[in-house]
Amino acid sequence: MESAGAYGAGRAGSTSFDPVAFFTHPRTVVRLLSWVFSMVVFSCIVNEGYINIGSERLLCVFNNNNDACNYGITVGVASFLGSICFLLLDVYFPSMSSVKDRRRAVLLDLVFSGLASFLWFVGFCFLANQWQATTPEELPLAQGSDAARATIAFCFFSILTWAVLTLSALRRYLSGANMTLFTWQHMDHTHGSARATPYPIANGATIVTTNPYQAPPFTETLDPQKLTQQPRRITPAF
Numbered sequence: 001m002e003s004a005g006a007y008g009a010g011r012a013g014s015t016s017f018d019p020v021a022f023f024t025h026p027r028t029v030v031r032l033l034s035w036v037f038s039m040v041v042f043s044c045i046v047n048e049g050y051i052n053i054g055s056e057r058l059l060c061v062f063n064n065n066n067d068a069c070n071y072g073i074t075v076g077v078a079s080f081l082g083s084i085c086f087l088l089l090d091v092y093f094p095s096m097s098s099v100k101d102r103r104r105a106v107l108l109d110l111v112f113s114g115l116a117s118f119l120w121f122v123g124f125c126f127l128a129n130q131w132q133a134t135t136p137e138e139l140p141l142a143q144g145s146d147a148a149r150a151t152i153a154f155c156f157f158s159i160l161t162w163a164v165l166t167l168s169a170l171r172r173y174l175s176g177a178n179m180t181l182f183t184w185q186h187m188d189h190t191h192g193s194a195r196a197t198p199y200p201i202a203n204g205a206t207i208v209t210t211n212p213y214q215a216p217p218f219t220e221t222l223d224p225q226k227l228t229q230q231p232r233r234i235t236p237a238f
Contacts, residue, residue: 035083042076048147117162
């Protein structure tokens with residue numbers, strides 16, 4: 001999916017969608033892994049992350065701290081939906097004809113991936129700390145222990161995958177910015193290739209010179225043959 005265009009995309013319509021190339025691309029593989037990992041995290045917590053001990057009230061297996069389970073479910077669902085959205089964006093990305101739209105898409109990917117990586121890091125530390133503080137008395141017959149360990153493990157894996165996606169988005173953003181840094185496409189040209197005269201002359205005349213950058217701004221003659229750089233005499237101030 002990488003091409004020579006700005007921000008990693010060619011001209012609109014220049015390439016057709018190739019499912020094999022898309023799903024074997026490293027960025028797509030990492031994004032699919034992030035999607036699977038997030039699904040495993042919130043599924044483990046929803047299915048086996050709550051237990052009841054002698055009452056109808058469900059308690060979180062992570063030190064009976066419901067905030068830990070809620071955090072894992074929230075980040076997992078957000079990453080799950082975000083992975084789907086950015087997979088669809090990757091499919092549509094090569095057909096974007098506007099450099100500004102591609103820049104916004106890559107910037108959005110960079111911000112979301114970086115935020116997700118940070119949230120998964122916080123979740124890994126939070127859940128690992130709460131699991132370490134959980135006593136055997138709080139988990140009779142080790143209920144939910146496998147789900148808790150799987151949740152912590154896949155939180156760690158999610159940190160790695162989203163960090164890779166962040167670096168990939170950053171590389172695309174920097175390469176696209178370097179390619180469009182010195183372009184002149186945003187400037188509107190006048191009719192044809194005519195250039196405006198910096199100093200308009202009355203009666204429609206135009207000063208022609210072979211050295212326009214060193215010519216004086218005001219001259220007494222319009223003859224191109226006489227318009228040459230003349231040494232100026234410096235008059236003493238006293």
